[in-house]
Amino acid sequence: MATITAGSQIGRSIPRLESRDKVTGRAEYTHHLKLPGMLYGKIFRSTMPHAKIRKVDTSAAAALPGVYRVVTIDDIRTVIPHPYYGPAFHDQPVLADGKVRFAGEPVAVVLASDPAVAEEALGLIEAEYEELPAVYDELEAASSPHLVHDELKPAATFPDLQHLKGRRGTNIALDYKMRRGNVDAAFASADHVFEHEFRTQQVMHVPMEPFVTVADVANGQATLHTASQGPSFVRIEIARLLGWPENRVRVKVPHLGGGFGGKLYIKLEALVTSLSLLVARPVKISLTMEEQFFMVTRHPCTFRIKSAVTKAGKITARKCEVWWNGGAYADIGPRVTQKAGFTSAGPYDIENVWIDSFAVYTNRPPCGALRGFGAPQTAWAYECHMDMMARELDLDPVAFRRMNMLRNGRPQAGGTVMEDADIEASMDLALERIGWNAPLERVSGNIRRGRGIAIGFKGITAPTTSVAIVNVYADGSCVLYISTVDMGQGSDTVMAQIVGEVLNLDPEKIKVIHPDTDVTPYDMGTLGSRSTYHMGTAVRLAAEDAKNKIEELARDLDMPPGSNLPVAELLRKKYGMQAGNIIGTGSFMPDYQKPDPETGQTRKATPFWGVGASSAEVEIDMETGEFKVTKLVNIADVGVPINPKLVEAQLSGAGIMQYGFTTIENMIFRDGQLTNGSLADYKIPSLLDMPKVFINEATRSNQKDGPFGAKGAGESTTIALSPAIGNAIADAIGVHIPDLPVTPEAVYRAIQSLKNAGGH
Amino acid sequence: MIGLDIHEPQSLEEAFALLGDDESTARPMGGGTALMLMMKARLFKPSALVSLAKADPRFHGIHLSSDGKAFTIGAMTTFAALEHHDAIAKHLPVITQTMVTLANPRVRNVATIGGNLAHADPHLDLPPVWLSLDSSIRTIGPAGERIVPLADFFAGYYETNLLPGELIMQVHVPVSPGWRRRYVKITTRSAHDWPAVGIALGLQMQAELCTDVRIVLSAATDRPLRLEAAESILRGQKLTPGRIADAAQATGDIHIESDSRGSADYKAHLLKVHLARALQDLSE
Amino acid sequence: MSNQRIVNFTLNGEKSTAIVRGGETLVELLQNKFDLKGARESCGQGLCGCCTVLVNGSAVAGCLMLAWFVDGADVQTIEGLANGNNLDPVQEAFIEAGAFQCGFCTSGFILMTKKLLSEHPDPSDEEIRHYLIGNLCRCSAYPEIIEAVHLAAAKMRVLARA
Numbered sequence A: 001m002a003t004i005t006a007g008s009q010i011g012r013s014i015p016r017l018e019s020r021d022k023v024t025g026r027a028e029y030t031h032h033l034k035l036p037g038m039l040y041g042k043i044f045r046s047t048m049p050h051a052k053i054r055k056v057d058t059s060a061a062a063a064l065p066g067v068y069r070v071v072t073i074d075d076i077r078t079v080i081p082h083p084y085y086g087p088a089f090h091d092q093p094v095l096a097d098g099k100v101r102f103a104g105e106p107v108a109v110v111l112a113s114d115p116a117v118a119e120e121a122l123g124l125i126e127a128e129y130e131e132l133p134a135v136y137d138e139l140e141a142a143s144s145p146h147l148v149h150d151e152l153k154p155a156a157t158f159p160d161l162q163h164l165k166g167r168r169g170t171n172i173a174l175d176y177k178m179r180r181g182n183v184d185a186a187f188a189s190a191d192h193v194f195e196h197e198f199r200t201q202q203v204m205h206v207p208m209e210p211f212v213t214v215a216d217v218a219n220g221q222a223t224l225h226t227a228s229q230g231p232s233f234v235r236i237e238i239a240r241l242l243g244w245p246e247n248r249v250r251v252k253v254p255h256l257g258g259g260f261g262g263k264l265y266i267k268l269e270a271l272v273t274s275l276s277l278l279v280a281r282p283v284k285i286s287l288t289m290e291e292q293f294f295m296v297t298r299h300p301c302t303f304r305i306k307s308a309v310t311k312a313g314k315i316t317a318r319k320c321e322v323w324w325n326g327g328a329y330a331d332i333g334p335r336v337t338q339k340a341g342f343t344s345a346g347p348y349d350i351e352n353v354w355i356d357s358f359a360v361y362t363n364r365p366p367c368g369a370l371r372g373f374g375a376p377q378t379a380w381a382y383e384c385h386m387d388m389m390a391r392e393l394d395l396d397p398v399a400f401r402r403m404n405m406l407r408n409g410r411p412q413a414g415g416t417v418m419e420d421a422d423i424e425a426s427m428d429l430a431l432e433r434i435g436w437n438a439p440l441e442r443v444s445g446n447i448r449r450g451r452g453i454a455i456g457f458k459g460i461t462a463p464t465t466s467v468a469i470v471n472v473y474a475d476g477s478c479v480l481y482i483s484t485v486d487m488g489q490g491s492d493t494v495m496a497q498i499v500g501e502v503l504n505l506d507p508e509k510i511k512v513i514h515p516d517t518d519v520t521p522y523d524m525g526t527l528g529s530r531s532t533y534h535m536g537t538a539v540r541l542a543a544e545d546a547k548n549k550i551e552e553l554a555r556d557l558d559m560p561p562g563s564n565l566p567v568a569e570l571l572r573k574k575y576g577m578q579a580g581n582i583i584g585t586g587s588f589m590p591d592y593q594k595p596d597p598e599t600g601q602t603r604k605a606t607p608f609w610g611v612g613a614s615s616a617e618v619e620i621d622m623e624t625g626e627f628k629v630t631k632l633v634n635i636a637d638v639g640v641p642i643n644p645k646l647v648e649a650q651l652s653g654a655g656i657m658q659y660g661f662t663t664i665e666n667m668i669f670r671d672g673q674l675t676n677g678s679l680a681d682y683k684i685p686s687l688l689d690m691p692k693v694f695i696n697e698a699t700r701s702n703q704k705d706g707p708f709g710a711k712g713a714g715e716s717t718t719i720a721l722s723p724a725i726g727n728a729i730a731d732a733i734g735v736h737i738p739d740l741p742v743t744p745e746a747v748y749r750a751i752q753s754l755k756n757a758g759g760h
Numbered sequence B: 001m002i003g004l005d006i007h008e009p010q011s012l013e014e015a016f017a018l019l020g021d022d023e024s025t026a027r028p029m030g031g032g033t034a035l036m037l038m039m040k041a042r043l044f045k046p047s048a049l050v051s052l053a054k055a056d057p058r059f060h061g062i063h064l065s066s067d068g069k070a071f072t073i074g075a076m077t078t079f080a081a082l083e084h085h086d087a088i089a090k091h092l093p094v095i096t097q098t099m100v101t102l103a104n105p106r107v108r109n110v111a112t113i114g115g116n117l118a119h120a121d122p123h124l125d126l127p128p129v130w131l132s133l134d135s136s137i138r139t140i141g142p143a144g145e146r147i148v149p150l151a152d153f154f155a156g157y158y159e160t161n162l163l164p165g166e167l168i169m170q171v172h173v174p175v176s177p178g179w180r181r182r183y184v185k186i187t188t189r190s191a192h193d194w195p196a197v198g199i200a201l202g203l204q205m206q207a208e209l210c211t212d213v214r215i216v217l218s219a220a221t222d223r224p225l226r227l228e229a230a231e232s233i234l235r236g237q238k239l240t241p242g243r244i245a246d247a248a249q250a251t252g253d254i255h256i257e258s259d260s261r262g263s264a265d266y267k268a269h270l271l272k273v274h275l276a277r278a279l280q281d282l283s284e
Numbered sequence C: 001m002s003n004q005r006i007v008n009f010t011l012n013g014e015k016s017t018a019i020v021r022g023g024e025t026l027v028e029l030l031q032n033k034f035d036l037k038g039a040r041e042s043c044g045q046g047l048c049g050c051c052t053v054l055v056n057g058s059a060v061a062g063c064l065m066l067a068w069f070v071d072g073a074d075v076q077t078i079e080g081l082a083n084g085n086n087l088d089p090v091q092e093a094f095i096e097a098g099a100f101q102c103g104f105c106t107s108g109f110i111l112m113t114k115k116l117l118s119e120h121p122d123p124s125d126e127e128i129r130h131y132l133i134g135n136l137c138r139c140s141a142y143p144e145i146i147e148a149v150h151l152a153a154a155k156m157r158v159l160a161r162a
Ligand SMILES: Cc1cc2nc3c(=O)[nH]c(=O)nc-3n(C[C@H](O)[C@H](O)[C@H](O)COP(=O)(O)OP(=O)(O)OC[C@H]3O[C@@H](n4cnc5c(N)ncnc54)[C@H](O)[C@@H]3O)c2cc1C
Pocket: B027, B028, B029, B030, B031, B032, B033, B034, B035, B036, B037, B052, B075, B076, B101, B102, B103, B104, B107, B110, B111, B112, B113, B114, B115, B116, B117, B118, B119, B123, B124, B125, B126, B166, B167, B168, B169, B193, B194, C045, C046, C047
């Protein structure tokens, strides 16, 4: 073994630890799991977007040979008196309870040993509904008398939502406010005032491993094997649902076939656990790709943004009104509403800021966390808005941004002082890589070309905790126990690098134990770019703790300082044979101060800032609106990259995903019914869709309090990408498109409207 | 899926017997790709699938007639076989060209040209190309054989004029030297989407003059459609930009449906622009 | 009976037998009766390639192929690609290029790359993009996948020369 020297593990692009398993087809996913005596569940879903359930006739299905049982909410209630769940609100019934709130909602489950039989039986269930008036649009729903829920039911886990408890007569689940300075006065005295409205569409995560959970509840113990990004949360929520202590619930996550925020908090687990409890056998439910569209999606959003600007181009006030279409169940939507609301004025230094951000219930499939946690939707608005104002004011969009940019040392609108956020450097690199100042052949034949730039930032969910355990065996080999879920982002590898760095070990020889809540300690969840920073710090602390204990052991054994005897020999000396362990633990929760509920002001809102800048070059066919993104650049500030290759993969993967949300993906509804809920009709980017020139890079920076200077990287390139493309298109055709996705038809219509208005 | 019977009849008589009468929900099967999709989506549930793989040798093979004037292609020919066939590449390069953007290599390895025609989904790429090549179909059924010009074959969305129990046995494709051909697949979302508009074009030029022309539209209408009004504007004429524009304009009264790939208006517009461009290109 | 049959086929070089039902797909057969996990269903519609299997040397979508028809066929899955502990050059290339994240799509990409390189030993980017159009990777490891295909092609050329 080569000697490992300090500092040598940071910045090393080692391949993923689990590489061989993944290329040989041997990697374990919940998808494959089978337990003896297991029943398969298939879900019968609502065909109505909003209706009272008059009757569910399951008799014919139950009579089909091979069907074990057909289950409705009435059956569930015999074992769980209050079968409602959810991370922010306990608003979601395990199966529809008296009414359905979106087309696609689970109403009944058929259980059978043979999934094909269960599937067949679905066709024999009949439900009768009494249709209710439905609301689909976030603005309409906000003031509609037609209510999705009669009463708000915030979960106890989020103390800051308790004031909403019992609120009735509204579809607004949460209103977040931020107030700074006096916007009205600033608008009244402004040289210029601009107001624009932007909309984004509903999209879905599309993990390639569809949602799947196996639950085995028997003899007072519940064991779940689940495709989840948050095993610790699942344990807590299942324990609450069952009324059991946490130590009787065990949650295991093997490899995860993609998550992107969708598999957070609690999803299928509530239903599958209830079923297993009811029938006292292991139960598995695997969704199909089509069913995933009914599990969780990304919020559509309407954003009204208004800015006051001086003649010279200084922004003096900004008012943001953001409406989040949360669908039928809140999921983590209220948090998206707060967190993305918090940064919705953009990375600008503005004296007077007013933000209202609303979570709204509608009769659509539920919306939750998706890579970026709302930041991409808000950046679409504030960054297009920036270019639209620059155009009106005849200002250079880059200079305009520079003039107003939020810089380190200055307070963000919510009062938290910006630190270690390399916004300007990121923008500069994005400009350089796209060749911003290089000549561009703007016109050739029917083709117009344009360039666009955008920047963005996000706060990180807070306060959250991570705990890690490092275990050094008697032979000196090492195991790391963490509940961070490696879903491809490479957390196992990066965490092993951190341990290797502290303990001078080869990270490729360190074993990382996959989440198993009986074994691996608490972690809030693999979400929001938090793992490298939070878990990375906990892991560093655990490794340092182990290191201290090794040094202590050496002292106890009267080793002269600096003798550097290997652990194995120390342990052998102590126990007289190959025996014992060294256990190091670490736990980390960053500093946080709860914002004032009325003004949103706080000293410390976020442990660090996610920062991204993107630039794009486009080519538009002026006759048809068809366009190509010929060059796309994504820059992020990730602090010090621990594994540069994995970081680059995160930046580019997030970029391509967001590229899909910008130009291709859209869940289309007609009367509340999803019309394109399969990959045949809901397209995601393929190899052919990727821009030909596609550059992803991290700036050189340092997150001072991050592990070895690192911070999260999984979302930063989702933020500014859409507006960079939107701004490039506007640069080419002379007009902005306010709604996502930007389709060829939308571009064509924009060109036409400009022509009709007598533009060029 | 439970309760699905599968048969591999060794003769046509056996196949006809298994397929049964009008009432039967047994279905003939080529590659099964479209059938599987429909069964999985629970759009329909056949009682049995009757594979045509072994029923009759005439369903197989790609043959160029000895005078070199026509191809006879068995209905069970896979797309991959067509894609990699040298004589097809030489005499009908438009077919080879169409294959590159049709589905993906795995589907092309399995899906058959007979299943593709009988499926009659207007978004399919090959039917408009066959139509632009003046192809016809040889069918066989309990009542005997028929030759059906492709122009008379499609009856609407997922509907054909096949008689009950009748099978597509072969496709006849004339080889017409001197024609310039192209298939234009226009997608509006991802590159691997179904076309929003498909245009199959054939142009016969003598010097400056367009002596004959075929224009077939697909995807935007309920079946592949010859655009005869546009053709007649071009036939026997010099293809000046003005004339090409007139031909493109002559597509104006075609009934097009809106869907997730674009509004009716927009698809009509795409058709005009891309038709004109392809004509211009081909005529040069 | 025509809704159930015995199929005899070769699976990764081994003679195999199974009873299959009319509606059973190849990917179900491999998972349920042979505990092979590499081919897996995701889209279920022939679009994503996660279920790729080689049947008589041709790549097919295991989610659309009925298991019934593998009787007499030679079936190969990702599990049969490595030679004991020696990875295939395509597998090595995927590791070296980091051409996956979650890995759910990876078996399909690797098998398709195998086929691609047998048809085009030195493919251009364009050929790669077109050949792999039916393989979707939501983690979007696409740039690394293109790199891996080139790397695998180079490795195989070296092997061919040796
Ligand atoms: C992932 C995917 C992507 C695709 N992309 C494209 C694309 O880009 N472009 C495109 O054009 N197509 C595309 N297709 C569709 C594909 O072309 C069809 O699925 C295929 O052509 C059907 O052929 P098959 O042999 O599998 O038909 P089958 O499924 O066997 O049969 C289809 C229908 O035809 C009937 N039938 C079959 N053979 C005969 C016969 N000889 N006589 C009478 N009736 C018969 C069957 O009963 C059934 O009703 C795609 C399909 C998939 C799965």
